[in-house]
Amino acid sequence: MQLTTSLCEKISLLLQSKKWMLATAESCTGGLIAAACTELAGSSLWFERGFVTYSNASKSELLSIPKHVIDLNGAVSETVVRAMAAGALANSNAQVSLSVTGIAGPGGGTADKPVGTVWFGWCVQGKTYVECLQISGDRTQVRESTAVHSLSRLATFLQA
Template sequence: MEQEHDTPALVLRLAELLQQKRWMLATAESCTGGLIAGACTDLAGSSAWFERGFVSYSNEAKSELLGVDAALIAAHGAVSEAVARAMAAGAIAHSKAQVALAVTGVAGPSGGTADKPVGTVWFGWSVDGRLCTERRRFDGDRATVRAATVFHALQTLVALIQRQDAP
């Protein structure tokens, strides 16, 4: 639970980085149900850098809100690299943001499979036209998995933006 205490500091660092670049952020969330957008907008003044958040919990919402092809979901499953990538790209395409992060996973306690056990999360980040993805598995109950997902999504986004600045 220590990570929860670090989330506000991460959001503050993210805000500084985005404002320096005059970039806006959009989020596309499934398993976190808007917790990332909530963490971002907990910071006063976030309208200067947070453009919008999509809570695309159902497969239909992923298609309708973000333009994720239903055939992609059918072929790979909602919790997949292909869908995380499409969600991040869709958040950019359906917003005025230059940066997006997407999460899709199995928060539990049920819904897991042998291939995608509870705690499996796919992340997608789009930073100034560059898209990357990552799969992680978090241990714990639903709240712990969701909190770890929020923290990792934001921590990695900060690192990706900082990497843009590296020579």
């Protein structure tokens, strides 16, 4: 996707100018964001690591999110996306993180959390930002839109 490439190029320059590294924690995108970042040659200068934490157990094991937090709030929640962003930083050498968790479909949605519900989290300069969007489209569209939005907002936060 050309858009993710241009976003990653922008993020690359912003992170390198600050001598910062990025870590990602992805659920519904299954590594699309990390793949977009590492598509660029030289990404090891600014991309530290990516966690693909699709299962609840992996969120606990890799990102240090207590099981009861996930059980109480659901994997697709503000609490969990915040914990994912914090866990990515705590379990890496990065200074910046982004996290996503959502329901890409076609199944898995509920009345409270329909298909296309995606929570986003970003940790930049000690501050955590979160956002929830309802993304329309099929599974591929939800996942790709999630990747683009997460990178676009990260670029905005890095420019601030």
